[in-house]
Amino acid sequence: QVQLVQSGAEVKKPGASVKVSCKASGFTLSTYYMHWVRQAPGQGLEWMGRINPGSGSANYAPKFQGSVSLTRDRSINTVYMELSRLRSDDTAMYYCARIYCSGDTCFHQFDLWGQGTLVLVSS
Amino acid sequence: DIQMTQSPSSLSASLGDRVTITCQAGQDINTYLNWYQQKPGKAPNLLIYDAYNLETGVPLRFSGSGSGTNFTFTISSLQPDDIATYFCQQYEDFPYTFGQGTMLEIK
Numbered sequence: 623q624v625q626l627v628q629s630g631a632e633v634k635k636p637g638a639s640v641k642v643s644c645k646a647s648g649f650t651l652s653t654y655y656m657h658w659v660r661q662a663p664g665q666g667l668e669w670m671g672r673i674n675p676g677s678g679s680a681n682y683a684p685k686f687q688g689s690v691s692l693t694r695d696r697s698i699n700t701v702y703m704e705l706s707r708l709r710s711d712d713t714a715m716y717y718c719a720r721i722y723c724s725g726d727t728c729f730h731q732f733d734l735w736g737q738g739t740l741v742l743v744s745s
Numbered sequence: 746d747i748q749m750t751q752s753p754s755s756l757s758a759s760l761g762d763r764v765t766i767t768c769q770a771g772q773d774i775n776t777y778l779n780w781y782q783q784k785p786g787k788a789p790n791l792l793i794y795d796a797y798n799l800e801t802g803v804p805l806r807f808s809g810s811g812s813g814t815n816f817t818f819t820i821s822s823l824q825p826d827d828i829a830t831y832f833c834q835q836y837e838d839f840p841y842t843f844g845q846g847t848m849l850e851i852k
Binding site: 657666667668669681683684685717719729730731732733735736737738 | 746777779781788789790791794795800832834836839840841842843844845846
């Protein structure tokens, strides 16, 4: 079954870090770029960055440069999003999503999303 | 960042109605626009890509149009299953940005 399965909800204190995983099943990560999008409670969607699982190279939204790190473990078909120096306004649902990109052919739409991981930042 | 302005922010319509949502980009984005549907407690789901292409499996009552800075998303005949929030998203440039969403409810 083609799916993205994310790790469970997290409760963190301000200043801490959180690492969320996203495991791909039914397809090979190397033919996709993996993106992270977050959604604060009752709010819209905010793109954080993307990683090329094949090379490991990542691009980040300017807002998250320096606070977000995207990594991958190809052996277990999993990508990770680590967010450091957490603040209360980082409380949100975090989603991974894929975009097909193989060789010279890259699409530009998120055609599969993980179920989301709630990160609650509270003292 | 490219600002995406979506309107209306909420919409109440009757079953069978034609529903239209607009999305305006802060600069020319060609047809580099996608539309997503999000139901409460769920991840977004792709409906339209590249402004007007229907994703596989999506009902034909959904459609998209536009180019440049002005885009339209239409549901030709509103069904109960369409109750959701709808978002536009540009991919002309990084960072990708989304409209603020349109919450659709049944009148």
